[in-house]
Amino acid sequence: MNESEAGDLSALLDSLAAGDRAAIARALNLIDDRRPAQRESALELLDRLVSLPRFERARRVGITGAPGSGKSTLLNALIGSLRDRNEGIGIIAVDPSSRRSGGALLGDRMRLGGSAREQGVFLRSMAARDRLGGLADATQAGVCVLSAVFDWVFVETVGVGQSECEVAQLVDTLVFVAQPGAGDILQFMKAGILELPDIFVVNKSDVGPMAERTRGELIAGLGLSDERREDDWVPPVLLASARDQVGIEALVDQIETHRRTSLASGRLEQRRIAGSIAFAIESLVRRYGEYGLERIGGLPAVERSVERAPSRSPFRVVLEVGRAIERALDGK
Amino acid sequence: MASPDRRESPWLIRTYSGHSSAQASNELYRANLAKGQTGLSVAFDLPTQTGYDADHPLARGEVGKVGVPIGHIDDMVTLFDQIPLDRMNTSMTINATAAWLLALYVAAAERQGARHEQLQGTTQNDIIKEYLSRGTYVFPPEASMRLTSDVVAYTVEQIPKWNPINICSYHLQEAGATPVQEIAFAMANAVAVLDAVRGRDDVPTGAIGQVFGRISFFLNAGIRFVEEVCKCRAMTALWAEIGRERFGIDDEKQLRLRYGVQVNSLGLTEAQPENNIVRIALEALGVTLSKNARTRSLQLPAWNEALGLPRPWDQQLSLRTQQILAYETDLLEYPDIFDGSHVVEARTRELLDEARAEMQKVLDMGGAVAAVENAYMKQALVESHTRRLRAIESGEITVVGLNAYRETVPSPLIADGVSSIVTVDEVAEREQIERLRAFRTRRNPADVATALAGLRDAAANGPNVVPASIRAAHAGVTTGEWADALRDCFGEYRAPTGVGSTRVSASGVRIDAVRRRVDEVSEKLGRRIKILVGKPGLDGHSNGAEQIAVKARDVGMEVVYDGIRLTPNEIVQSARDEGVHVIGLSILSGSHCVLVIDLLGEMRKQGIADVPVIVGGIIPDDDAARLAAAGVKRVYTPKDFDLTKIMAEVVDVVADAQAYGLAGR
Numbered sequence: 002m003n004e005s006e007a008g009d010l011s012a013l014l015d016s017l018a019a020g021d022r023a024a025i026a027r028a029l030n031l032i033d034d035r036r037p038a039q040r041e042s043a044l045e046l047l048d049r050l051v052s053l054p055r056f057e058r059a060r061r062v063g064i065t066g067a068p069g070s071g072k073s074t075l076l077n078a079l080i081g082s083l084r085d086r087n088e089g090i091g092i093i094a095v096d097p098s099s100r101r102s103g104g105a106l107l108g109d110r111m112r113l114g115g116s117a118r119e120q121g122v123f124l125r126s127m128a129a130r131d132r133l134g135g136l137a138d139a140t141q142a143g144v145c146v147l148s149a150v151f152d153w154v155f156v157e158t159v160g161v162g163q164s165e166c167e168v169a170q171l172v173d174t175l176v177f178v179a180q181p182g183a184g185d186i187l188q189f190m191k192a193g194i195l196e197l198p199d200i201f202v203v204n205k206s207d208v209g210p211m212a213e214r215t216r217g218e219l220i221a222g223l224g225l226s227d228e229r230r231e232d233d234w235v236p237p238v239l240l241a242s243a244r245d246q247v248g249i250e251a252l253v254d255q256i257e258t259h260r261r262t263s264l265a266s267g268r269l270e271q272r273r274i275a276g277s278i279a280f281a282i283e284s285l286v287r288r289y290g291e292y293g294l295e296r297i298g299g300l301p302a303v304e305r306s307v308e309r310a311p312s313r314s315p316f317r318v319v320l321e322v323g324r325a326i327e328r329a330l331d332g333k
Numbered sequence: 334m335a336s337p338d339r340r341e342s343p344w345l346i347r348t349y350s351g352h353s354s355a356q357a358s359n360e361l362y363r364a365n366l367a368k369g370q371t372g373l374s375v376a377f378d379l380p381t382q383t384g385y386d387a388d389h390p391l392a393r394g395e396v397g398k399v400g401v402p403i404g405h406i407d408d409m410v411t412l413f414d415q416i417p418l419d420r421m422n423t424s425m426t427i428n429a430t431a432a433w434l435l436a437l438y439v440a441a442a443e444r445q446g447a448r449h450e451q452l453q454g455t456t457q458n459d460i461i462k463e464y465l466s467r468g469t470y471v472f473p474p475e476a477s478m479r480l481t482s483d484v485v486a487y488t489v490e491q492i493p494k495w496n497p498i499n500i501c502s503y504h505l506q507e508a509g510a511t512p513v514q515e516i517a518f519a520m521a522n523a524v525a526v527l528d529a530v531r532g533r534d535d536v537p538t539g540a541i542g543q544v545f546g547r548i549s550f551f552l553n554a555g556i557r558f559v560e561e562v563c564k565c566r567a568m569t570a571l572w573a574e575i576g577r578e579r580f581g582i583d584d585e586k587q588l589r590l591r592y593g594v595q596v597n598s599l600g601l602t603e604a605q606p607e608n609n610i611v612r613i614a615l616e617a618l619g620v621t622l623s624k625n626a627r628t629r630s631l632q633l634p635a636w637n638e639a640l641g642l643p644r645p646w647d648q649q650l651s652l653r654t655q656q657i658l659a660y661e662t663d664l665l666e667y668p669d670i671f672d673g674s675h676v677v678e679a680r681t682r683e684l685l686d687e688a689r690a691e692m693q694k695v696l697d698m699g700g701a702v703a704a705v706e707n708a709y710m711k712q713a714l715v716e717s718h719t720r721r722l723r724a725i726e727s728g729e730i731t732v733v734g735l736n737a738y739r740e741t742v743p744s745p746l747i748a749d750g751v752s753s754i755v756t757v758d759e760v761a762e763r764e765q766i767e768r769l770r771a772f773r774t775r776r777n778p779a780d781v782a783t784a785l786a787g788l789r790d791a792a793a794n795g796p797n798v799v800p801a802s803i804r805a806a807h808a809g810v811t812t813g814e815w816a817d818a819l820r821d822c823f824g825e826y827r828a829p830t831g832v833g834s835t836r837v838s839a840s841g842v843r844i845d846a847v848r849r850r851v852d853e854v855s856e857k858l859g860r861r862i863k864i865l866v867g868k869p870g871l872d873g874h875s876n877g878a879e880q881i882a883v884k885a886r887d888v889g890m891e892v893v894y895d896g897i898r899l900t901p902n903e904i905v906q907s908a909r910d911e912g913v914h915v916i917g918l919s920i921l922s923g924s925h926c927v928l929v930i931d932l933l934g935e936m937r938k939q940g941i942a943d944v945p946v947i948v949g950g951i952i953p954d955d956d957a958a959r960l961a962a963a964g965v966k967r968v969y970t971p972k973d974f975d976l977t978k979i980m981a982e983v984v985d986v987v988a989d990a991q992a993y994g995l996a997g998r
Contacts, residue, residue: 023909023940030912034859069707102848103861104886110907111896114827118903123910128861128891 010046018053020089020150022123029125032142047142047316050149059148060260063168064157066178071204072157073112074243075178075252080116082249083153091147092117092124093140095158105129109157123147129158141171141280142316169197170276173269174259176200176252179219181212195222199236199259202252206240216240234262277315278307284319289326296329297322340666343659344621345422345630348648349595351376351401353761354768355411358401362416364645370652372422373454374632375412376400377434379871379922382469383898384430384816387765390900394927395871396762400426404769405811409437410444419447423454424499424593424630429471431458432484433815436802439492443807455496455549455593458484461522462501464705464828465714466508468873468897471816474702476823480798482529486536487799489544496549498526499593502568506553507599508876509718512564512684515553517691518701518710520571523548524692525701527580535796545576546587552628554596556612558619560684563677565619565626567684568592571692593630594620601639603972605734605741609636614654621658623677624669631655639971640747641754641953642923708829715879722880726975735974754953757923769811776809784808785818792822827896844888847981851889854988858914862987865913867895867904869932872922877949881917884976885983901932909941914987920950930963945990947983949973 013031016024032043050056066072080090094109105128110117117124125147127139140156147154156168169175177198201219206212219238237255241248263269281303285294294300306318348365351358362373377400380392387396387404396402403409413421418441427434435456442452460477463470470477481498488495502510502519510518530536530544550568554561572590576582596616601609613633620628633651635643658664671677695704704710724730731737747753784805791801798819805815855861866882868875875897882894893911895904908916920928929948936942948960949969957968966986973979 022906026909026912030860033912036859039859098891099886099889102887102889103852104889105891106882106886107891107893107911110911111827111894115825118906126893126911130861 010042010049013046014049017050017146017149025091025123025146025150026125028146029139029143032146033127033139041320043142044316044320047145048314048320050145051312051314051316053149056145056149059151059154060256061144061148061154061156061172061174062256063172063175064155064178065159065168065175065198066204067180068159070178070180071243072178073109075202075204075241075249076155076157077113077116078241078243078246078249079155079253080113080119080122081246082253084116084119084121087121088153089151090122090153090155091151092122092155092157093143093147094124094126095129095140095156096126097159098128098130103130123151140167141276144171145316166197167279170272170279173263173272174199174256176202176256178202178204179215180205181208181215195219199234200252200255201236201238202241202248203238204241204243206247207242207245212240233266234259234268274307274313277313277318278304281307281315281318281322284315285322285326288323289330293326293330297325341624343665344628345372345593346370346652346655346659347372347374347424347593347630347632348652349374349376349426349632349634350648352378352399352642352755353397353401353757354765355401355403355408356414357761359412359414359416361645362412365648365652366416368649368652369656372424372630373416374424375426377425377427378402379469379873381434381812382427382430383871383873384433384471384812384820385871386811386813387762387769389813391871391898392762393870393900393931394762394924395922396765397757398923399872402765403434403437403812404765405772405809406437406440406444406806407772408768409441409806413441413445417447418442418445419451421453424457425455426457428457428460428463428467428469429477429480430812430816431456432480432798432802433806433812435484435488436799436806439803440806449492450494452492453494455499456484457501457551458498459501459522459551461518461525461701461705462504463873465518465711466504466874466876467501468828468875469871470828470873471825472819472823473826474705476819477826478525478529478702480819481526482533483797483799485526485530485544485547486533487797489536489540489547495547496591497547499549499551500526501551503551503553503595505714506555506597507874508714509599509716509721510714511717512560513687513691514713514717516564516568516571516684516688517695519550519568520575520688520692521695521701521704523550523572524575524579524696528700531580533796541580542582542584542587545580545582546584546589549629550590550592552592552594552620554594554616554620556597556600556616558615558622559677560680561616561619562623562626562671563680563684565592565628566623566671566677566681567688569626570681570685571688574689590626591629593632594628595632596620596634598634598638600732601634601636602732602735603639603970604739605744606637606640607744607746608734609639610650610654613651614658617654617658621664623671624667625672626669637747637754639951641951642757644753644755705828711829715883718876718880719883722974722976726977732974735972756953759927772809773811780808781805781810781814784810785814788815788818789822792819843977847888847977847984850981850984854984854991855889857988858991861889861891862915862984863891863893863911863913864915864917864983865893865895865904865908865911866917866919867899867907868897868919869899869901869904869928870920870922870924871898872920872924873897874921875919877921878917878919880976881919881949881979884980885917888977888980888984890980890983901928901935904932905935905939905941908936908944909939913944914990915983916944916946917983918946918948918950920948920952923951925950925952926956926959929960929965933964943990945986947986 013024064072064076096105096107098105107126109126144154175198203212203216216238239248239252306322307315310317350361378397379395381403385392387402425434458481460481485497488497500519500523502515505515505518531541569590573588576588596613633654635647635651637643637647698704725736728736788801788805791798851862864885866878868878882892885892895907945966947967948965952968952970960968
């Protein structure tokens with residue numbers, strides 16, 4: 002990185018800290034950019050973001066669920082409720098990419114309607130790209146950018162198994178949205194999805210008894226789970242109607258409670274470290290391959306680097322370990 | 334068998350019209366009536382259709398464009414000045430705000446001294462197809478269906494000669510529907526309305542036959558006119574079948590399908606536009622040939638509507654086409670000429686069977702409202718439309734002058750450029766706002782407040798918003814105030830787009846080449862090409878924008894589909910927040926100059942002036958030049974049917990912007 006770029010980065014950082022929307026957009030463009038020079042700058046930027054004071058304060062929430070479960074409407078209602086308290090909200094919405102063309106239709110801006118345009122709300126849509134059923138590869142970095150600016154950061158994604166694991170690693174609280182109707186629950190259990198979410202919401206409770214029944218099935222299903230969660234958190238199963246604005250406050254309360262609990266127990270810290278390690282490994286493997294990683298001691302070395310890094314910034318680790326790999330590969 | 338004495342009386346001859354102001358439209362209507370037109374068909378502008386006053390920010394550029402602006406009772410009185418409403422038959426293309434425009438019409442008629450039972454006409458009042466195609470919905474489906482049934486319940490009781498709803502399969506065909514989809518979805522829609530009315534406490538159980546008999550349809554007629562004859566016959570049969578079996582009606586008169594027609598605009602071409610004269614005449618033939626399934630009223634589009642707003646002369650040609658068919662030919666002298674035709678019967682039977690099955694599918698998933706909310710119907714239409722456009726691109730469907738027989742001498746009919754269409758004077762908007770503001774100062778605020786309170790109460794607690802709306806009309810409530818009161822009560826709605834999960838995907842050599850180019854340019858950009866597709870202004874005809882979005886996805890772009898009814902400011906904000914490399918706008922309402930130039934200004938303000946903009950719509954050459962001068966990189970009009978080619982050019986536009994080190998920094 003030359004001097005003028007470093008200057009640009011500082012200016013961008015200042016604008017970000019001031020909450021400038023154009024700067025947020027530019028930062029998100031940068032972290033999505035795969036060109037080598039831009040990738041370096043992005044990692045520098047992210048590393049510096051992580052040490053911003055407000056970074057730790059942001060609440061990061063994943064919203065996941067099957068298509069049609071009403072994730073967007075629920076998110077809409079959450080935004081309404083949080084905006085009433087004047088909280089700033091950043092959203093990353095992930096839609097799948099077409100395997101054939103690589104293109105994607107990103108529909109969340111449309112689905113979220115007016116609330117995506119409100120003051121104090123920022124939405125960036127991302128395509129999952131080559132990550133089948135998973136998250137966009139820029140999601141984690143995007144969450145970091147938004148965490149530096151907003152009080153709340155939401156990641157919305159279609160839940161089909163793999164993505165739950167990925168989202169769970171980069172948020173503090175994972176909310177799973179189910180819609181009333183039997184049958185689904187069994188599918189969720191089979192897929193092992195029920196083990197990850199911290200909060201379940203049966204949306205569309207306005208349909209009546211069916212919602213109650215689904216809630217009952219979910220509670221029963223969770224009770225059957227062999228493994229007790231190591232954090233002792235018992236995931237609540239809530240009823241909500243985004244349409245009638247029912248149960249939204251209770252959901253916000255539960256999100257806050259979960260975060261408080263996991264912060265106190267040290268679980269949140271563990272979760273973030275695990276997320277950072279996963280990100281670092283993922284980025285390094287994508288760039289240098291398994292072979293490259295082995296040159297510098299494989300996964301354990303990356304884990305140690307993350308745990309030692311200031312603010313545990315995975316971005317610093319990716320930069321430094323990346324350079325080490327390059328040196329090793331060059332035989333120096 | 335044929336005899337001039339036994340000539341049938343012809344259908345109602347109408348022209349869909351209205352523009353600029355109530356006074357200008359009134360003059361146009363009176364001129365048309367003097368030329369032998371036998372009914373009126375009122376086109377309202379988009380602010381009126383979507384419930385905004387002329388001075389609302391979203392109304393900017395749209396006032397008086399696609400129809401007449403009606404903001405309050407004085408506008409309505411002016412619109413029908415010297416037109417006796419006790420004798421006139423007036424069709425109003427109005428949907429989300431139908432209850433309000435009916436109220437204004439009734440109030441204006443009352444001021445003329447007409448009695449309710451004398452009033453004849455139609456409110457389109459079909460909200461389902463607004464969600465599916467036309468886009469001027471306002472409220473969520475449940476509230477909209479309630480408003481629809483309010484109008485039905487009120488008129489059946491109070492204005493017995495009124496057609497309270499005109500179920501439109503017209504717009505379904507414009508959105509790409511096949512004949513089977515057109516029949517099936519329209520019928521499912523009608524069933525939803527009838528069920529809503531049947532469920533009301535204020536409609537007596539025995540009245541359902543009467544309600545059934547008042548429901549009318551608005552059909553489309555395409556160029557495949559033999560099939561269209563069969564479609565009309567199949568629809569007539571299915572409607573009677575539904576009446577008998579589902580609603581237990583046996584009165585033959587009530588069971589009779591009554592419908593009006595506007596022939597197809599989808600198939601009209603901008604290339605060699607004079608060919609449309611012939612298309613329109615053939616399409617008109619399709620819906621008048623079969624006596625047993627003949628249209629009750631007919632509107633023909635103007636031959637040059639793909640170029641811009643038609644002039645009075647263009648509308649006169651459409652009127653004369655109808656008159657030749659009705660009065661010169663021997664069409665009206667015979668009984669049904671297809672009775673006994675095996676061929677027509679067989680095709681009719683096929684369409685009937687397929688449509689019945691498709692309708693049942695929609696009913697099984699919970700009916701038309703459910704099939705709007707789960708996007709089933711919308712998705713089916715988007716897919717049909719995609720298939721149709723692909724068939725035109727590949728030459729599988731022949732469109733003379735567009736994808737075949739393209740060689741032409743210059744057309745003397747359009748030699749005059751901009752003077753061969755009507756341009757609505759920008760002054761019309763300012764004058765309408767001035768009139769509106771003057772009107773507001775004339776009225777009694779206390780009356781308005783009382784009327785609005787009554788309206789809110791009727792909306793929240795029932796039973797029917799129409800009487801409260803008539804009182805509000807007399808009190809001087811404006812269109813924006815009426816709709817705001819209901820928006821407060823019902824909320825607003827965005828319908829599913831159907832593009833998200835469309836299953837039709839493209840393949841072929843040409844598209845592969847564009848994909849490779851997208852990959853290559855994306856590589857240079859550092860991230861995949863991202864495009865924003867949106868519609869500024871109030872125009873809700875989203876079919877074109879949806880096809881562009883689907884195609885952009887198919888060639889490998891990441892597409893933010895921003896939907897309809899957006900201000901330039903909102904679109905620019907989306908583009909910046911999403912970090913797109915190019916913005917694609919679709920505008921069909923004629924307000925492109927104002928909206929696009931506003932948008933370019935907004936882009937400079939928000940610091941993304943370097944992102945290229947492309948525009949598609951019904952854009953006359955002179956305007957295209959103006960837009961290009963303002964900085965628009967490409968302008969597309971209906972003659973640009975080859976979406977793959979458009980996409981290849983979009984990639985070039987992105988690459989060029991990138992070459993200057995600009996796009997998507």
